[in-house]
Amino acid sequence: MSSPETPGAVPKRRRRLQWPILVWLTVVWALLWGDFSVANIAAGLVVALVVVVVFPLPPIVFGGKVRPVGLLRLIGRFVVDLIVASGQVARQALSIGRPPMSAVIQVDLRSRSDLYLTLTAELLSLVPGSLVVEVRRSTSTLFLHVLGVHDEADVERARRDALVQEERVVRALASDEELAAYRRAREGDPR
Amino acid sequence: MTTVVEIASAVCLIAGSSLSLIAAIGLLRFPDLLSRMHAGTKPQVLGLLLILVGVGLRLRDWTDLGMLLAVAMFQLLTAPVSAHMIGRAAYRHDAVRADTLVVDELTPTLDDVGKG
Secondary structure (H helix, E strand, O other), X not given: OOOOOOOOOOOOOOOOOOHHHHHHHHHHHHHHHOOOOHHHHHHHHHHHHHHHHHOOOOOOOOOOOOOHHHHHHHHHHHHHHHXXXXXXXXXXXXXXXXXXXXXXXXXXXXXXXXXXXXXXXXXXXXXXXXXEEEEEOOOOEEEEEEEOOOOHHHHHHHHHHHHHHHHHHHHHHOOXXXXXXXXXXXXXXXX | OHHHHHHHHHHHHHHHHHHHHHHHHHHHHOOOHHHHHHHHHHHHHHHHHHHHHHHHHHHOOHHHHHHHHHHHHHHHHHHHXXXXXXXXXXXXXXXXXXXXXXXXXXXXXXXXXXXX
16 A cells, blocks of 8 residues: 555645645636636636635545556446436336335445545446445445345345446556555455 | 537437436435435436537537536536435434335444444
8 A cells, every 4th residue: 555644544734735736726717717818827826826725635645557448447437337327217216116225235445545435435426326325434434325226136236336346446546556455455355 | 510410419408408307306206315316416417417518519619618528527526425415414313214225234333333
């Protein structure tokens, strides 16, 4: 694991200027105004500077590297999942008869990283029938509400899907060491 | 060429608005709060994205496309967060109906640490 923080500790708010956030806020400002003139970008920069200085955020620990193939697979699969999810929920919304049953399941993620935990939770909330209702950061545990569950097999399938989603995130962004740590964690976990 | 783009745009707009309509129906028909959050976050996200694509195909202007991109991005970033916050609050205030759940692995854990 490349993160120097212990898993439970919240990283300190940094005094140093966070350049990526500054640039990002300026871009958003320009996008919202729809105007990329020098004056507008300068104004955006001033606003972004105030925001960054007044509301500093804890730094995101990203020690990985972007893997293009993994990232493409992650995005492609996400788009497919999004379409399938929308179809399923639409069918359940329109079907006549008994309303769908659901379940709340616990998923212990294998990686120990705020970034991958957040990304996995975000993606899971957007795709087929799952919604994150609770997160335990110290153990990287997600509690998912899954729609359209009928029996134990559906529960296990949902758990597996969530872990596969995490695997795609890790394979898209993790460094070699993180990936190795992830593989070890997966081998120690029969699911 | 223009006709093809117009048709694609129309298809996206109609599909997107239908999905948003279905989301509204789901919101009314699902039995409990958490199921309703699904209707709120899923078809509506794809519905909105389709509408944005449809509008983008019609406008074909860089300034407007930038704005549409910003809308799509913020939708994808914020929808799960709001759904999560409502779901979490519902859980901690016992607003979750146990009779619609096949399995509930969270309530025992919450009871262990105490609610709050």
